[in-house]
Amino acid sequence: MLRLPSFQLEEPKSLYAALVLLAEAKGEAMVIAGGTDLLPNLKHGLFAPKLLVSLARIEGFVGIEEEPDGALLVGPMTPLARVAESELVQAKAPALAQAASLVAGPQLRTQGTLGGNVMLDTRCQWYNQTHFWRQSLGYCLKKDGTACHVVQGGKKCVAAASNDTAPALMTLGATLRFERLNEKRELPIKSLWSPDGIWNKRCDKDELLTAIRIPAQDPGHRGAYGKLRTRESIDFPLLGLAARLTLDHEGRVQDAEISGVALAARPSPVRGVADVLRGTLPGTAEFDEAVEAAAQLAYKQLRPLDNVPGSAWYRREMVPVLARRTLQAAAKGEGPVHPL
Amino acid sequence: MSARDQHGLAAPHGEFQIIGKPQRKIDGAAKATGSALYTDDLTLPGMLHAKTLRSPHPHARIVSIDTSAAQALPGVHGVITGKDLPTPYGVIPWTPDETALAVDKVRFIGDEVAAVAAVDEDTALRALELIQVEYEVLHSYQDPKEALERDEPTIHQNKRGDNVSKRVKLDFGEVDQAFETSPVVIKGDYSFHGSTHAAIEPHCALAQVDGDGLLTLWSATQITHYVHRALSSVLDLAPHRIRVIQPAIGGAFGGKSDPFSLEFCVAKLAQITGRPVKMLWTREEVFYAHRGRHPMEMQYSLAANEDGKIQGVDARILIDGGSYSSFGLVTTYYSGQLLTGPYDFPTYRFDSTRVFTNKPPCGPKRGHGSVQPRFAFEVQLDELAEKLSIDPIELRRRNSLGPQTKTVNGQRITSCGFDECLLQVEEASDWKNKRQSLGSGKGVGVAGSMYITGTNYPIYPNEMPQAGIQIKVDRSGVVTVFSGANDIGQGSSSMVAYVVAEELGLTLDMLRVVAADTDLCPVDLGAYSSRVTFMVGNAAIDASRKLRKLVVGSLAKHWDVEERRVRLVKGEALDLEDPERHMTMAEAFQIAEVEHDTLGATGSYNTPTLGGDYRGGSIGASPAYSFSAHVVEVEVDEETGRIDVQEVWCAHDCGKALNPILVSGQIEGSVYMGIAEALYEHHQTNRFGLHSGPSLLDYPLATTLDTPEIKSLIVESNDPEGPYGAKEAGEGPLHSAIPALSNAIFDAVGIRLRHLPFTPDVVLRALREKRANDNQAPSPGSDA
């Protein structure tokens, strides 16, 4: 079998106990949620924590609640399947429900959690491999080595953020609640990401994500998610795009947004999308042209690197196609765009 | 061929009771309940676990190995290296170029270097880290063309001092003249990429040496007999001191038809430690073991008349063999020898060269050696049809060879249902209304093929039967059949049960089949070359009829009637003319046992003398050939290059469907595998010589959502020598799926895909190139 390294497991029942365990471990612990990313990575020898702190038994970590102001509060341990099937999420945050429904395959969506998806490690064809394989390669910057094989001569890891829900949560303006012993903070998800593929998050490794908050959306909110992958199930994104349109009372675009994932180390918003779409009416030629212009903006700004398997050229060529189709799906209240 | 080997088409009792009807498999309930035991499900008292140390270099000389620290680790019971098992072996006895563990050189990243047996896998893995190996790194070959041109260093030593594994050049008829005189000539370059079997069960082996020194090996193998022979030679142990057993196996497809390192290692480690030793490969290790489809670069030229009649075919093929020979000698022959049907070639030449490279070794994957040339040729045929404006099905019909003929390379064709296959896919797919008329991005394509049903080349030369069956009869009515054949999921043990039950008039619940155990079962050569149904089926009929004769004779005497009046049917013996007179088969067996003593019978099968009268003429010579035709319907997204295969119709001439459910399953599985390897899979190394992604994530197997609707259409040509007329169904129906897909893409969007795989990036580039060319073209049709 593919062996796990040995570690100690703690399954605290309260958030406080978890925070204490993490504080005491002084960086030698890792958090395990559904384990569907962490366990394969451990089996590949990518981490060697002494302690795993499981969030599975923490009271109150699973669930989707609507707050009085219409915001959704999602517990970090809420399984992706539940996020995808939730009528509340489908209605209020369609891009998120769609993205969650396209993560991995059915079993992994039962196990994998939204919190784990947000906190997913970056991925790379030179990194997500066994120890033997990486050793034969001479390792790479992200783990045990000194060279990057994606950007040859590069001094920075550009492994791909590959979490499907990230761009959806970005277009929804979600905020993340983090806690550490005696310390709490809330961070807009858009500010979470850093361009360093080794650790692409602006939070510390011992901070715990305790809730994902999706603010109430405008009544004219439209959202969709589109995903490019090799197969129609199981596979990580080769490219993922979330689109949001906010329509005014006449049905014209008031605001718009696109974010992409599986590009480089961080999920990226496309700048200027709202400007080209604003004022157009979905279903008209004018809107279609604006969508095309937005797709071209995406094409200019989103540059998938050769980090995950498959042709980076192709992923880039699909950026405008996915952008256009996802914006159109959002406008029509459809989606997900999958298969592309 | 002796009379023993021919049994006619008829049912033993006028009308078939079991044969030809849908049946459950005899191991179906065990598999449905999870109680079927596969190799890794077996545990023995005191069992140790073994792991393998592998080479991190694609090509290197081993300077030294120090295992002392590993030996000293508590919990470690045995450590072995190449010097413990130095005898070379190879499934083909003429090319023994493998050793269980590298002796002086490693030849690809993942090549086996040492093995450790310890109390558990964690300890064995820790021990591997303590083994010190010093390597002298050598130049490595990743490109077969370089391996063809460059001699230094050589990957293996041979007399020529080059990197050529095998070259076969054969000529039939006046090829050059045909090309000079034919009005139409088409030439093209085609290539086929590497793919692997990826059976879901990883390889696993377990060995035990008992107090008397008798070695038993349980292994996930499809060639128990060849493993038995190889173990004896490599361990230098008399074959009668070795027993090899194949438990239930989780798929094989040719990927378990070589003797593998782990089998020798667990055996040796069991000898050394005196304890049972198991080794289970990880998925990654299975990718290194490989033996999958050879990448081939193929140049084809086709000469034809204006009416589309083929006049000559000329092929040059470069085969990338990877690091060892495996079945490569046969592959090289098959790449040319198996193309000569279902069409009539008046003249034919092929020149195939297999070279070694420092990559995981290639071998036989479903449709061994012939899927690649079939792809090239059937696409080229479509180009001919296009050029001559002939319907591609009609073109194939015009060239069809037909039954009771001989191919240009001297192979005897007996039954042939190819024309019927074409007709069936044409009708079922509504071809006439769909071709060139489905509209934007949609299209249909056709292709045909032929495949062997076993071969008369028995791997090691001998005149003994290729298949054997032994039957034991119990007074309770239970009949136990001992079959050497490897049931790899295709249902060969069930097939044996159907045949024996049919012949002896038993119900299936009275049958037991003991299979693939070298101590208990007569020799069968293994599950490869699509030989089992034909050969073992015939052997089963042979044995059953001998036994039936005894039983019927005894009953006739007992009832004092003529033998023709005695019928064995549905578990009973009865007198045709006296309904009052009947008894259970248990009673019938007892009556026969009184007369003949303990009841039993053996049966065998051997092929007739076949093949062309030239060196290599028997390779690819089969007692019967199967035929297939595919129509594939696709929709191509011209903006993304994504191909959506909507439906595949495959008509397959299996001679006779002994159990139509199993035949359909083989057809569907073959079609799935062919389409999936064309669209998604690529077994390759990267610029470091490393496997580009040895996992089932990076090597994506199609899921339910990626698999088209598959319509299997069974054609029965009733082969005169097959058991009740049966031929093969496990490999043939893969072949023409792939060229039919390429041809459908052409019909849909006008791009000719001659190079596999058809990933969306490849398709998109081709579409854009075509658009650019179309825009440049001065007037429509001028580039014709």
Add this chain to the structure above:
Amino acid sequence: MRVLQLEINGDAREVAAHDHWTLLEVLRYSLGLVGSKQGCDKGDCGSCTVLFDGKPVLSCLTLAASAVGHQVTTIEGLAPKPTGTLQPVLDPVQVAFNDCGALQCGFCQPGMMLSARALLNTNAEPSREEIHQALSGNLCRCTGYTQIVQAVETAVARIAQGDGASASNDGAAGHSPPDGGVPA
């Protein structure tokens, strides 16, 4: 090592396990429940699928300790408990898989049948598309999925008719062939 109290197929089981042991290895190598298969050990193939409170999960990516407090169903527990009749009783899914030829090598099938069962638990009349979706995390290399999907549809139809649990192999006339691909 710690002692885990697990509930597997309705049985309370105690098993000593290291914290880093997966549920799959505990099932297979500590409890002898070898019906759950391993094809990749890292989440890619679905062979190790078991039910966790009725929902399909991958036991190779589940720590054994995290199974405590959940009802685990493996292939060994798919069939209903014997009722005392001598005829073995199987789940209609198992019977249909057997009848339709879906069990080629059989290695993917424990996981496949459990995924199918989980689907039927929540959706008694799944469409073909829903069947494809529900089984899309289970790789089969033998069948091309055709007979698997036929089997699920057969099970659905038989359950609707209140039938489908007969497990005896009564030979030629014992069951009707699935439609599609089988000549009349």
